[in-house]
Amino acid sequence: MDLTFLLYLSSGVFLGWSLGASEASNFGTAVATKMIKFRTAAIISSVCVILGAVIEGSGATQTLDTLGNITSLAGAFMIAFSAALTTAWMVKLSIPVSTSQAIVGAIIGWNFFAGRPTDLTILSEIITAWFLGPIFGGIFAVILYALLKLLFTHWKLHLLRKDTLTRIALILAGAFGMYALGANNIANVMGVFVKSSPLPPLALPFDIILSQEQVLFLLGGIAISIGISTYSHKVIETIGNTIMKLSPLMAWVVVMAHGIVLYIFSSSELRDLLISWHLPALPLVPVSATQAIIGSVIGLGLAKGGRDLNWSIIGKIIISFIITPITSAIICYISLFFLQNVFLQVVY
């Protein structure tokens, strides 16, 4: 592994770190209500995100790969860097940004710069998935809420036992959410480096061999974990105390609903199963965890009898669908120009 590769990979690692710092809010309620310590939440999150990335990360990565066949390491670096920069900028503007939208925009910017056509069928699948993410989040939240209501209407459980079960369920849901985040969002972090990675396969104990792609995902998973451990504390507390100031059971609904959304857009097995049942298969696309959470919270609010939709937050999500990829594409295009003509690097 040479130093140049590590230098170029740094933008992907940075993107992974910022993803871990900003989107790992699954344990928000559990940590904010002091149900579990941040340290415990960070350890569970890190393990699950790495497992999700390594085991099921390839599905969504293949979709991004079809959108832009990036074979140059310098080009991959600039795509990830542009996406990271756009994400940071949008966060500053308080827009619920998605790294998925930023990376897709940057890939399109690269396609333009390299003079390669963008596969419009794949692009439309990706954009549909962005819309479906929060909508599915809302639908799953409503279904889970109805099931929970049915369960507790018929199952007279003592409050203390219910409390114990809630705590266990919240931790399991948080772990599932992180696994799904790793599986779905690793494509954003490491997807563009897959074609240009010189990393060799890695042999682990118990005859486990990680492919070249999985080694890259392992590195990305570790970067996300470092983001969770070093910088997500404040975000987790903010989310737990403000946006997701829900009762522990409702927090479980939201975390599960968003986890299911991320999972169905990542799992190749689930897609194959749907196809074998002659059901419409969903594209394997990286979607936004934050937007799925917002969709779930809105769905839950409607299911509980709320009549007013928060149009301001919905508007911000739609704005994010438009301006995040465009901004990212422009930044990527300009940066690639400088990288090619000033720093004399081969970017495609």
Next chain:
Amino acid sequence: MFHLHLSLFSKAKALEADIDRFHDKLIDASMTFTRAIKIYTTEGRNPDFEKHSKQIKQIEHNADELRRHIENNLYSYNLIPDLRADVLELIENFDKVINKIDEVTYMFYAECPDIPEEYQSSFNDLVRLSADAAENMCKASRSFFRDIGAVRDYSQKVYFVEHESDLCSRKMIENIFASDRSLAEKIQLRQFIDGIAEIADEAEDFIDRLLIFTIKRDI
């Protein structure tokens, strides 16, 4: 994990049993109180009344010990903090009703008021209403722990009975002050009526809080 799971549930089971026993204390206190006042109004302070009065004191003492035990265990048991705060507040307020029953019984024991024959039946009616409020409060509180959907039904009964006890106590006070008894007697009787009616008031205050905690936990 399996061991942790089992130990969490066995701890919960012990605490559940303590909370149930604590609720039983109010039912015991309320029934003993009704019987004690009935004995007092018909026979005065006789050994039977004294026996019941001591029983109530003992129930109150046991309830206090149980309350402290539950409160300590609630801290060691790793409840969701918000729920722990609510349960602690409920237990404290629940105990106030038992204390009130003990306080009123002791007033009868220590002051030995003369209950005129024409008010004896009203006194017993008022005691029955207050005891009814306390017992329904107990059922509502038990439901909060076991069947949250039933809390509202029992709470409504408490509100209804408390209103009835208010009407009954006012009518008694008006009748007493319209009579030609001495002012000292009138004031003493009013204090006893207020004391008995306060049991229902405490039950109503408890229910007000309980309903808020129920709404917080309603799915």
